[in-house]
Structure formats: structure tokens, C-alpha cells
Amino acid sequence: MPDKTIRAVKGMRDLLPPETALWNFVEAAVRDVFRAYNFHEIRTPIFEETQLFARAVGEETDVVSKEMYTWEDRARAESEKGQSLTLRPENTAGTVRAYIEHKLWERGLNKLYYIGPQFRRERPQKGRYRQFYQIGAEVIGSASAGSESPARDAEVLELLATLLDRLGIENWTLQLNSVGCPNDRAAYNEALRKALEPVVTTMCTDCQRRAVTNPLRVFDCKVPADQPIIDKLPRITQYLDEPCRIHFEQVKNILKSVGVEFHENDRLVRGLDYYTRTAFEFTHGALGAQNAILGGGRYDGLSESLGGPNAPGIGFAIGEDRLVLALKESAEAVQRKPDVYIAPLGAGMDREAARLARELRRHDIIADLGDETFRLKKSFDAASKLGARFILIVGENEVKADSFALKNLSSGEQLSVPRAELAQKIQSGS
Numbered sequence: 300m301p302d303k304t305i306r307a308v309k310g311m312r313d314l315l316p317p318e319t320a321l322w323n324f325v326e327a328a329v330r331d332v333f334r335a336y337n338f339h340e341i342r343t344p345i346f347e348e349t350q351l352f353a354r355a356v357g358e359e360t361d362v363v364s365k366e367m368y369t370w371e372d373r374a375r376a377e378s379e380k381g382q383s384l385t386l387r388p389e390n391t392a393g394t395v396r397a398y399i400e401h402k403l404w405e406r407g408l409n410k411l412y413y414i415g416p417q418f419r420r421e422r423p424q425k426g427r428y429r430q431f432y433q434i435g436a437e438v439i440g441s442a443s444a445g446s447e448s449p450a451r452d453a454e455v456l457e458l459l460a461t462l463l464d465r466l467g468i469e470n471w472t473l474q475l476n477s478v479g480c481p482n483d484r485a486a487y488n489e490a491l492r493k494a495l496e497p498v499v500t501t502m503c504t505d506c507q508r509r510a511v512t513n514p515l516r517v518f519d520c521k522v523p524a525d526q527p528i529i530d531k532l533p534r535i536t537q538y539l540d541e542p543c544r545i546h547f548e549q550v551k552n553i554l555k556s557v558g559v560e561f562h563e564n565d566r567l568v569r570g571l572d573y574y575t576r577t578a579f580e581f582t583h584g585a586l587g588a589q590n591a592i593l594g595g596g597r598y599d600g601l602s603e604s605l606g607g608p609n610a611p612g613i614g615f616a617i618g619e620d621r622l623v624l625a626l627k628e629s630a631e632a633v634q635r636k637p638d639v640y641i642a643p644l645g646a647g648m649d650r651e652a653a654r655l656a657r658e659l660r661r662h663d664i665i666a667d668l669g670d671e672t673f674r675l676k677k678s679f680d681a682a683s684k685l686g687a688r689f690i691l692i693v694g695e696n697e698v699k700a701d702s703f704a705l706k707n708l709s710s711g712e713q714l715s716v717p718r719a720e721l722a723q724k725i726q727s728g729s
């Protein structure tokens with residue numbers, strides 16, 4: 300290719316057929332499942348004020364400190380400074396902002412879902428992109444409406460198990476932990492700082508900073524040399540207060556009684572600061588290094604920290620790119636091939652073919668169209684390249700008789716079918 304060819308920006312990618320059929324299949328299936336659990340769709344803006352993410356996700360997280368696409372918007376007047384804006388790196392902050400801004404509790408809207416692109420400036424690799432898609436859901440509401448209840452956590456986790464099963468994704472593992480609440484966090488941070496003190500100088504520079512500003516974030520470290528040190532650190536589960544401990548026990552008990560298997564992982568703290576109590580990820584073996592197909596958890600103080608009412612919440616986001624990777628083998632199977640290729644044969648036949656195509660498509664038949672200048676052989680080649688089930692010949696004799704040659708391309712059988720019977724014949728497939 301010449302040097303001047305413009306290509307997609309690093310970390311961005313085009314989604315092409317037949318894979319897009321798989322994306323549509325996934326999205327249709329999740330919308331069905333969300334409906335069954337009474338979730339409603341929300342669409343929030345692609346960018347927000349930078350402050351929203353800094354406050355919700357946390358300044359010390361990798362997402363906020365390293366990965367956001369942030370820019371200063373043009374100022375309205377020369378004397379003013381432009382507003383700092385950021386492409387959304389995740390959608391919980393935007394959803395909770397919208398919940399507060401539109402007082403959604405007054406409309407009883409407390410179960411929301413979204414499907415859309417998110418942006419993080421990470422190093423691209425298989426399963427990790429700079430524009431990626433999340434399918435997420437949030438249950439937010441007043442504590443009196445039960446949104447704090449362990450039953451909500453279990454319901455969300457059971458929904459996810461149902462969804463993955465429905466999509467035919469096997470071999471997933473639910474990793475479950477509790478990261479406690481601000482009550483537990485003070486004592487735990489203290490213990491972590493103490494444990495880190497003698498070893499922190501041997502750790503990476505990020506960990507050295509985290510140890511001071513936000514020690515829990517040390518668990519996000521991916522540097523191999525730091526892992527043996529991190530493995531020996533005290534765990535948050537040892538510091539849970541009584542209400543948090545009971546909440547976690549109840550979540551696990553409900554999961555056991557509905558038959559959703561889980562694996563307790565006390566290293567799992569998730570990379571975002573808003574989490575309290577239940578935190579989880581579903582991992583999938585076939586995905587390699589980026590094996591988290593989804594992640595989520597509870598965020599009981601988030602609404603207040605954004606200036607909203609007390610509104611405990613829990614939610615998750617599935618990485619749709621990764622979900623599709625786990626399903627990829629079946630892309631061809633999901634893509635619907637044309638039912639019929641309409642082949643006009645000779646001058647004036649484009650018009651007749653267009654009429655027929657219009658009639659057939661109204662019957663939900665997928666029809667593709669040739670061109671009257673094509674020789675018959677070229678039309679047959681085009682039809683088989685598209686994988687059409689039938690070819691329909693539209694020549695002068697057929698038009699006169701109002702009956703058309705319809706050939707089944709796999710069996711080779713050819714019949715003359717009157718116009719009025721065409722749709723039924725094609726739909727019946729023989």
C-alpha cells in the first residue's frame with residue numbers, strides 16, 4: 300500500500316461482516332434478558348466533564364491517571380478557560396450522574412442498562428482496544444427500596460450467569476470478593492501501609508506512590524516482580540466489619556441456593572475506587588491475558604460523592620469485544636445469507652427484477668439483485684459467492700408468462716413458479 304494510505308488510528312478498529320452479525324446477535328439476546336429482569340435502556344453522552352470521572356472512578360486509578368482521552372474544550376470567551384472534557388472510559392459514572400440529574404428515583408427508574416463504546420488509552424493487544432464496547436447494567440435506588448440488599452447482588456450475578464449460558468459461553472468462572480466499606484477501609488489501609496513500609500522501596504514507582512495515596516490500588520499492579528510481595532499483603536476480607544461480613548455471607552448463600560457457582564478471590568479489588576462490598580469478575584479461559592469478560596460490583600457511596608441522594612447501587616459491564624471473541628467461531632452460523640439472488644436477463648429486465656425484489660422483501664425475504672447486463676453465468680457465480688439459497692431468473696419469457704425460473708442452488712432443482720407463489724416457495728426453502 301502507498302505510504303499515504305490513511306488507516307484507522309491505533310487501538311481503533313473496524314467491525315466488519317460477518318462479525319457484525321454476531322454483535323447484533325449478542326445485543327438482541329442481552330436486550331431480551333434485560334427485559335426479563337425489568338431493566339430499561341439508558342443512553343448517556345460519549346463525553347462528560349473530566350471531573351465526573353476523577354471524582355467517581357478516582358484520581359489514583361490507572362483509568363483516570365493514565366488512560367483517559369481528555370482535552371480542553373474551546374473557551375466561549377478569550378478571557379475564559381476552556382472546560383476540561385473526557386471521552387467516557389466507563390459508564391457507571393455517567394449513569395449515576397444521569398440518575399441524579401433527572402431524579403430518576405421519582406419515576407421509579409432504578410434498573411438501567413446500556414450498550415455502547417468506551418475509550419481508554421491502553422496498550423492495544425488481543426481483547427484490549429482503545430475504543431471498546433460495554434454492555435452494562437446498574438441497579439440504583441434508595442436503601443428503603445431494597446437496593447442495598449444482598450438479594451440485589453445475587454440477582455445481578457444470577458442474571459449474568461443466565462446471560463452467558465444463553466449465549467452458549469461455557470467455562471466461565473465467577474470470581475467473587477467483598478471490598479468492604481469506608482468503615483473497614485480505614486483500619487485496612489492502615490494495615491496495608493504498615494505491611495508495605497519495609498518492602499515498598501523495592502516495588503515499582505506506581506506502587507511506591509499508591510502506598511502513600513491509596514494503598515488498595517497496589518493490588519492493581521501488573522509488574523511481575525511485585526507479585527510475590529503483593530501476595531503476602533493482608534487482605535481486605537480479614538478487615539470486614541460485621542454488617543459487611545454478613546452482607547457478603549448472604550450474597551454467597553443466595554448464589555448457592557440458585558445454583559450459581561463462584562470462586563472466592565480475596566485479591567480481587569477491581570481497578571476503580573467507587574466499589575464497596577461485593578466485587579466480581581467473570582473470567583474465560585479462551586481469552587488469554589485479557590481474560591476478564593466482565594466486571595462489576597457494589598458502589599454504595601457513589602451517588603452521594605457526586606452530590607446525589609443516598610442511593611446504594613450495584614452493576615456490571617461486559618466487555619462486548621471480549622464476549623464476541625469468545626463466540627467468534629459461530630460468526631458464520633449467525634449471519635443470515637440471502638434467500639434469493641434475483642438475476643435480470645436482458646434489456647429492460649432491471650425494472651422487472653426491482654419490482655420482484657420489492658415484493659419479496661416485503662415478505663421478510665433477504666433478496667439481492669443482479670444487473671440486466673450480466674450474462675447468466677456471471678449471475679450464477681455472484682449468487683453462489685453470496686451463498687444465496689435460490690436464484691430467480693427474470694427474462695422476457697418469464698415476465699410474459701408471469702412465472703419465473705427458480706433454482707435451488709444446493710439441490711439443483713429448478714421450477715417455474717407463478718409470481719403469486721414465489722414468496723411462499725422461497726420461504727418454505729425447497
Ligand code: HAM
Nearest residue numbers: 389391427428431591592593594595596614615616618
Ligand atoms: P471494568 O472492569 O473497568 O469495569 O470494565 C468492565 C469490562 O470491560 C472488563 O471486564 C473488560 O471485559 C472490558 N474492558 C475494559 N477495558 C477494555 C479494553 N481496553 N478493551 C476491551 N475491553 C475492555 C467498569 O468499567 C465498570 N464501570 C463496571 C461496573 C458497572 N461496575 C459497576 N457497574
